[in-house]
Amino acid sequence: MDLERIRKDFPILKTKVNGNDLVYLDNAATSQKPKLVIDSLVDYYENYNSNVHRGVHTLSVKATNEYEKSRSKVREFINADKDEEIIYTRNASESLNIIAYTWGSRNVNKDDDIFITPFEHHSNIVPWQELCKNKKANLKYIPLTESGDVDLDKFKSMIGTKTKLISITHMSNVLGTLLPVKEIINIANSTPAVTVIDACQSVPHMPVDVKDLDCDFLCFSGHKMLGPTGIGVLYGKFDILNEMPPFLFGGDMISEVTYEDAKWNDLPYKFEAGTPNIADAIGLGFACDYLKNIGMENVWNHEIEIGEYIFSKFKSLDNFEVLGEKSKEKRGGVVSFSHNKVHPHDIGSGLDQFGVAIRTGHHCAMPLVRSYGIVAASRASVYIYNTKEEIDIFINRLLEVEEYFK
Amino acid sequence: MDLERIRKDFPILKTKVNGNDLVYLDNAATSQKPKLVIDSLVDYYENYNSNVHRGVHTLSVKATNEYEKSRSKVREFINADKDEEIIYTRNASESLNIIAYTWGSRNVNKDDDIFITPFEHHSNIVPWQELCKNKKANLKYIPLTESGDVDLDKFKSMIGTKTKLISITHMSNVLGTLLPVKEIINIANSTPAVTVIDACQSVPHMPVDVKDLDCDFLCFSGHKMLGPTGIGVLYGKFDILNEMPPFLFGGDMISEVTYEDAKWNDLPYKFEAGTPNIADAIGLGFACDYLKNIGMENVWNHEIEIGEYIFSKFKSLDNFEVLGEKSKEKRGGVVSFSHNKVHPHDIGSGLDQFGVAIRTGHHCAMPLVRSYGIVAASRASVYIYNTKEEIDIFINRLLEVEEYFK
């Protein structure tokens, strides 16, 4: 992996922030974009912008082809079987909500159980809380062992015919913890439950293969994987999606409308009402190209290397505590930490003055952060373009900030 | 209005299609984008791309500011009272569905009436069909007079305390017909019903003032008004939006989450779950700037002038019939036509060979098109950059195509 060359592909990395070189360590919130992706948007708008589907003119044919080509790229990227299994959404949050609104409202009933884990992002908590409230079903949490791992044995003893859906994050956006998703899916397959993977923090960073995982649904956001904002993906197994009622109603998702009634279009269009986010879907396809070209194994290896480097740095620091630290095999390039005196907001504002961008707050995972007895934490999260030199800058500046507020 | 200068602002207009200059007359499907808007996307991704809200670092602060500034521009563009009344969605279809899912499911009950018109786009038909099916309510159509106008007297006699919602298009995307929305809203205000305006074909083309209209909701898409794909708007009166339950659940739309429960965030965030389409929202703000700079009165005057020019041309053509032709005061720059022998698809494909892009088919308004005894029609629709010379090319080429297939 040629880090220098990769960094050249990201125009924003040349930005100065408060007079300093930008050190962008907020990748779990959103990633930066390579020129290839930005150019694809410009190319679309300058050369073939048009509404898709059913247009007979050249621009519309080209836009439709590129839009559908991008779907194939995404399909290939996660090794799904069919293009029809790739539904474009706005973001992972919408993808998860679609499952709750359509599959959930049809299949979850009173006293049924839905399982999630204590590691979830709000977007993988609140839709299920609402669904359970509406259906008088139960939202249950897979318990943890004393060492903080998912307790698979206890989980096995809790599931049964009432278990309807299990939705888990592949990697925690706060702790960087990798969850044993394959084992959980395996166990789930002994019940009638469908399995949902929140892959927001995995698809951008490691090889993900939906056939190997054998999950029923998988959700992720384009903006966290070098793609534009406004585009996300809902993957679902064909037969399950095909059985599901539609979500939004209107143009493009119908095959026939009379004044009284309507018939639904085929997959994937059944779930794509109205004019899609054409430009950004195409941009996401180019992001997949870019990542594929580097190789997801290489992406992942780079990130755990940088992640380890951050962990090792924190080991030697007093007053700082790394949240949920795990063995190397169980975590990726996301490190959350707290200080015994200085508040994360002050740390974040302080680092920003040196051009170092980290995230501070609850990271949309209030229950998890609170389980560490705090309300907010600071988080550094890496991606393909981050270097060890940047980590050195981050740590040195962090110590300056600590000195200032201590 | 300096047409030549405007045309220079749209890079795509320099494109050759099949060796000819592009004549883009598919504006009702989607508009082209000025350089200003495209540049705003590049600027965002190259200089300050970051997730919004609660980030303390410089990029995040800048992204948040620009995202919210864009909301203010949209608010101003339609003369809404408060930024909180502007909800960003993917497109108008989603905006309409949100009303059906949240306001509708809470307020529409068995035997209630919902009114739409026979002019509606599928996106303003199917959500109400579904809502009525679920609630055992009635979807009713405002009747037309013999001359094809909305029959306000009959409408008055049909409404009452059971009338819960009235949703009408401001301008038909097929016929270009302007509907008497102010009169309809006035009549509706004698009932408890809320009023919804599908402004997809009005906000991009004419001055629209939600306070003057006094509608409760107004929906439109950014991509039809020089903005990027993937961004739409739901306007709603503050008190009504504030009472509505949220739609999608997850990050950003909550103020507090525990393992068991969640509290909703304030408007507008209550309706914006997950990472928003930041770049395209910002782009939409710049589209508003561009249109405001030209002046919406000027936009509209230009379009009816070009629209009239098309109508006048068709008057002298045999074999062609213009659908729903109306007096000048009742229509905009959208002209649908049929030929007594040549199918719209062949007309569309034929014109495309000369670089002329029109739309052919049902225009996502099957019931309306069918009411003319046909299944598909051809449509030419104009925008600020179209010229009379382009219309001459269109009409001349149309006659060549007719000759070929006749």
Next chain:
Amino acid sequence: MSELSDFDDMYQEVIIDHYKNPRNSKKLSGNYDETKAHNPFCGDEIELQLIISEDRIVEKISVTGRGCAISQSSGSLMSDSVYGKSIEEVKNINLNVRAMLKDEELSDEDLDSIGDSYAIEGVKKFPVRIKCALLSWAALKELIDKY
């Protein structure tokens, strides 16, 4: 129309000829199978009547309809391509036509089997129009699959 290229490919002379002068458009009498295919998106319609002989040969065929030049000429060309062929041959032709429009590789033999309908090959460059070209072939499949 001198500048045309892809367009000419799609609307070849033979296409326009079959569109303006459809073959086998006389309705059948007697004991025929019948079906109607239509595309709600554009209103194209094909009515197909078939008489299959006892030795499983397409003995009579009638194709009528309304719609664009592609859908109507494709129906007429189809009737020429399958007339007199056995059920097995017809099934094979149907597969080959679909493969051709999907731009898949075909052996010379398979291409030959398509006959005059090879004229619709140019449609493959216009994905939105493929449905038009296949409408009659879908109707045919429906009737033939019963045998």
Next chain:
Amino acid sequence: MSELSDFDDMYQEVIIDHYKNPRNSKKLSGNYDETKAHNPFCGDEIELQLIISEDRIVEKISVTGRGCAISQSSGSLMSDSVYGKSIEEVKNINLNVRAMLKDEELSDEDLDSIGDSYAIEGVKKFPVRIKCALLSWAALKELIDKY
């Protein structure tokens, strides 16, 4: 930290001083009003105790809490700004502080009224931090509005 500018504006020396040495942080005894404000997003907390005299003057005040330098120093500065002031003056100061952080024009008199709390003005360049700065002022409003 030599390069700092906007940052220095936000974290002025007086802010850091009040953060490290909060004023009026002794809990009251006797008959006081009390409230607690907190921001669930970042965990900032402010506990406010007040004794309003019979002639409607802030006679005693206690501010304690946990959180970032801005929220905590702002609470301490607030206590200095409103101590000894009348209810009406305090309400006015509260409005002026909010106006200042919204970057609205203020008269010299109104600016003067804010007193030491003028030090939090630099926060207005950091919209996400405005909530931190206003937390104690929100608590104050809650107690004062009853009078």
